[in-house]
Amino acid sequence: MEDGASISVVARRNGVAPNLLYRWRRLMLDGGAAAVSEDEDVTSNRAVRQMEDRIRELERQLGRKTLEVEILKEALDKTRLKERTWLVHSRPKGGSR
Numbered sequence: 772m773e774d775g776a777s778i779s780v781v782a783r784r785n786g787v788a789p790n791l792l793y794r795w796r797r798l799m800l801d802g803g804a805a806a807v808s809e810d811e812d813v814t815s816n817r818a819v820r821q822m823e824d825r826i827r828e829l830e831r832q833l834g835r836k837t838l839e840v841e842i843l844k845e846a847l848d849k850t851r852l853k854e855r856t857w858l859v860h861s862r863p864k865g866g867s868r
Contacts, residue, residue, distance in 0.1 A: 778796070782789040 778792045779789050782792050
């Protein structure tokens with residue numbers, strides 16, 4: 772759009788179909804119009820980056836908590852196994868208590 776080259780030339784040079792470039796250009800122009808209209812609530816790039824950073828941080832925290840849960844499950848399983856082993860070995864001989 773900036774250097775005045777035709778869409779057909781740009782499409783050939785980049786190996787894409789001209790109708791795809793026409794569509795992209797239309798979407799870009801429509802998006803630009805929405806971005807400057809006062810009717811639409813448009814989120815700034817800075818706000819989007821902040822939200823993406825927050826999402827990444829929450830995903831990291833979720834990963835940590837998931838790992839903690841797995842570790843605790845394994846520890847609980849081992850504790851239960853030890854309890855069963857202890858109970859079997861602590862029963863009095865002869866079957867009465």
